[in-house]
Amino acid sequence: MIIINKSKHIICIATSISLSLLFFFVLFPGKHALAAQNFVMLRSDMVEKQLKARNIKSEAVLAAMRTVPRHLFVPENLHSLAYNDSPLPIGLKQTISQPYIVAFMTEQLEPVPGMKILEIGTGSGYQAAILAHLGCEGYTIELLEELSLRAKKVLAELHFNNVRVRCGNGYLGWPEEAPFDAIIVTAAPDEIPEKLIEQIKEGGKIILPVGPANSVQSLKLITKKNKRIHEKNLLPVRFVPMMKY
Numbered sequence: 001m002i003i004i005n006k007s008k009h010i011i012c013i014a015t016s017i018s019l020s021l022l023f024f025f026v027l028f029p030g031k032h033a034l035a036a037q038n039f040v041m042l043r044s045d046m047v048e049k050q051l052k053a054r055n056i057k058s059e060a061v062l063a064a065m066r067t068v069p070r071h072l073f074v075p076e077n078l079h080s081l082a083y084n085d086s087p088l089p090i091g092l093k094q095t096i097s098q099p100y101i102v103a104f105m106t107e108q109l110e111p112v113p114g115m116k117i118l119e120i121g122t123g124s125g126y127q128a129a130i131l132a133h134l135g136c137e138g139y140t141i142e143l144l145e146e147l148s149l150r151a152k153k154v155l156a157e158l159h160f161n162n163v164r165v166r167c168g169n170g171y172l173g174w175p176e177e178a179p180f181d182a183i184i185v186t187a188a189p190d191e192i193p194e195k196l197i198e199q200i201k202e203g204g205k206i207i208l209p210v211g212p213a214n215s216v217q218s219l220k221l222i223t224k225k226n227k228r229i230h231e232k233n234l235l236p237v238r239f240v241p242m243m244k245y
C-alpha cells in the first residue's frame with residue numbers, strides 16, 4: 001500500500017514537472033525556435049514588400065521565396081541581413097543577388113516541375129535552391145571551388161536532391177546534359193556565350209546580364225525560335241563579372 005502510494009506520488013511529481021517544462025517552452029521558446037519564427041516573418045515580409053509590391057506575380061515563385069531559408073546561404077554574421085532588399089557578400093568577392101532579382105529572373109523562365117534548367121554561377125546555391133524548390137531538374141556550375149563545395153553542402157543539408165553542382169567554367173556549359181529547357185546566368189559576360197546558345201532547346205530561353213564589369217549591364221531574355229535568336233532587354237542591372245578563367 002505504501003509502495004503503491006509512493007509510486008503514484010512519483011508519477012504525479014513527474015507529470016507536473018513535464019507539464020511545467022512544456023508551459024515553460026511554450027511561453028519561453030528557445031533561441032533557435034525564436035530565430036526560426038523570426039526568419040519566417042522576415043521572409044513573408046520580403047515577399048510582400050519587395051516582390052509582390054514590384055509585380056512578381058507567379059504564385060509558385062512567391063511560395064518558393066517564402067519557403068527557402070535564404071539566411072542559410074549567407075555567412076552566419078549576415079543572417080540578420082539575409083532578407084534585406086539588397087545583394088550580400090558571400091566571400092571571394094562574390095555576391096548573392098538581391099531577392100527581387102532572383103524572383104524576377106526565375107519568373108521570366110516560367111519554371112514548371114520537371115523543367116531542365118542550367119545555372120551558370122552557383123555562388124551561394126540560393127538561386128539553385130529556388131529552382132529545386134519549384135521542382136525543376138537543376139544543373140549549376142561554379143568556377144570557384146570553395147564556393148562550389150560550400151553550396152553543394154548547404155543544398156545537400158537542406159535535401160535539395162534535384163540539383164547537380166559542378167565546379168568548372170560556365171562558358172563551356174554542360175554539354176553532356178544539353179539541351180536544356182532554360183539557362184540562367186548569374187554573372188555578367190561581355191557577350192552572350194556561344195556555347196550556351198547551342199545548349200538551349202528549340203523554344204527555350206536564356207536569361208542573363210550582359211555588359212562590362214563594374215558598370216551597368218542589361219538583363220536580357222534570349223529565346224530560340226525556328227533556330228533563330230530573339231533578344232529582349234528587360235532591366236538595367238549590376239552583376240559580378242563572368243570570369244574568363
Ligand code: SAH
Binds near residue numbers: 143
Ligand atoms: N546565383 C548565385 C549568385 C551568383 S554570383 C546565388 O544564388 O548565390 C556569381 C557567381 O558566378 C560567383 O560565385 C562567381 O564565382 C561565378 N562565376 C563567375 N564567372 C564564372 C564562370 N566563368 N563560370 C562559372 N561561374 C562563374
